Amino acid sequence: MNTRDNTADPATEAFLAHRNLLFTVAYEMLGSAADAEDVVQETWLRWAEVDVNQVSEHRAYLVRIATRQALNRLRTVNRRRESYVGPWLPEPLLTTPDVAEDVELAESMSMALMLVLETLAPTERAVFVLREVFDVGYDEIAAAVDKTPAAVRQIAHRARRHVQARRPRHVVSRSQTRAALASFQRAMETGDAQGLLDVLAPQVVALTDGGGVKRAALRPITGAEAVVSFLMFRASKVEAPLTMAPTELNGNPALLVYLGAELDGVITLRIEDAGITGVYYVRNPEKLTRVESVIPLTRQ
Numbered sequence: 696m697n698t699r700d701n702t703a704d705p706a707t708e709a710f711l712a713h714r715n716l717l718f719t720v721a722y723e724m725l726g727s728a729a730d731a732e733d734v735v736q737e738t739w740l741r742w743a744e745v746d747v748n749q750v751s752e753h754r755a756y757l758v759r760i761a762t763r764q765a766l767n768r769l770r771t772v773n774r775r776r777e778s779y780v781g782p783w784l785p786e787p788l789l790t791t792p793d794v795a796e797d798v799e800l801a802e803s804m805s806m807a808l809m810l811v812l813e814t815l816a817p818t819e820r821a822v823f824v825l826r827e828v829f830d831v832g833y834d835e836i837a838a839a840v841d842k843t844p845a846a847v848r849q850i851a852h853r854a855r856r857h858v859q860a861r862r863p864r865h866v867v868s869r870s871q872t873r874a875a876l877a878s879f880q881r882a883m884e885t886g887d888a889q890g891l892l893d894v895l896a897p898q899v900v901a902l903t904d905g906g907g908v909k910r911a912a913l914r915p916i917t918g919a920e921a922v923v924s925f926l927m928f929r930a931s932k933v934e935a936p937l938t939m940a941p942t943e944l945n946g947n948p949a950l951l952v953y954l955g956a957e958l959d960g961v962i963t964l965r966i967e968d969a970g971i972t973g974v975y976y977v978r979n980p981e982k983l984t985r986v987e988s989v990i991p992l993t994r995q
Contacts, residue, residue, distance in 0.1 A: 709753040710742055716754070717761045719800075719992045723824045724765040726785035726809050728985050730772060737764045755835050762821055762839040769817045780907030782915060784975055785809045786982040787944040787961050788990040794946035795869070800994050801946030802866070803828045806975045807965040809945075810902075811861045815854055822847055823854040829994055865968040872948050873941070875966050880939045880950055888927050895919040896969040901926070906979030909960070922974060944986060951986065952976075961986055 721731035825831040837844045882890035905911030935955030950962040965973025
């Protein structure tokens with residue numbers, strides 16, 4: 696790909712103009728930045744073979760290619776994730792303030808909703824993401840997923856109903872989210888079990904992703920007391936001081952977790968009216984490579 700100024704051909708210029716969009720589409724479908732990057736590269740290879748003078752809508756055509764490549768990869772990674780050690784969580788990304796300001800994009804990229812998207816079949820996920828997040832028309836989606844527009848409408852309705860039944864029902868404000876994160880951070884750093892219990896909903900579920908590399912619970916931990924016991928026990932066993940730092944991951948407030956000077960993982964929370972209903976702790980080192988340098992994301 697020729698990316699030098701003033702020398703890029705029309706195909707390269709069109710691709711570079713939409714590269715961040717293609718990455719965002721692929722990431723929304725896959726939950727993995729590494730896989731999304733591969734999809735973007737595969738999209739370029741196929742786009743480079745196209746006569747761009749015969750393409751009236753570059754954005755739509757590129758999204759169609761990316762969607763097809765992401766669908767192929769999604770079917771492969773789904774099989775791979777079946778043998779994953781312990782719970783699988785999406786790869787967190789450090790994002791810019793404009794992602795947080797785009798409320799729909801930030802919600803769609805939240806850990807809580809991306810876990811809901813994991814429960815959709817590949818084609819359902821593609822249709823939901825393209826329609827609900829990127830506002831792609833049914834005809835364009837049909838071309839991308841090789842279905843009729845009528846079939847796509849039915850799939851979209853089914854996927855929307857599935858997600859609606861499982862997404863957070865009472866979305867709280869960003870200020871409430873930050874307050875809950877601050878209380879969680881304070882309790883963890885000071886070993887305040889009661890303080891932690893106070894901010895957790897009774898039915899809270901904790902998922903920890905170590906990927907078989909870092910120690911983590913192999914199954915979901917359910918219930919406030921069980922979650923507090925697990926977190927306090929883990930905190931008591933670390934040899935270096937445990938500290939946390941607020942950040943913005945996937946367009947939402949989150950915490951970077953340090954043991955001494957070393958990054959140990961990231962924590963994101965699902966917060967509803969009753970308090971914290973989900974604790975998601977990513978410790979797998981392979982998923983922590985993009986939490987300290989910004990990843991540009993866009994719906995445009």
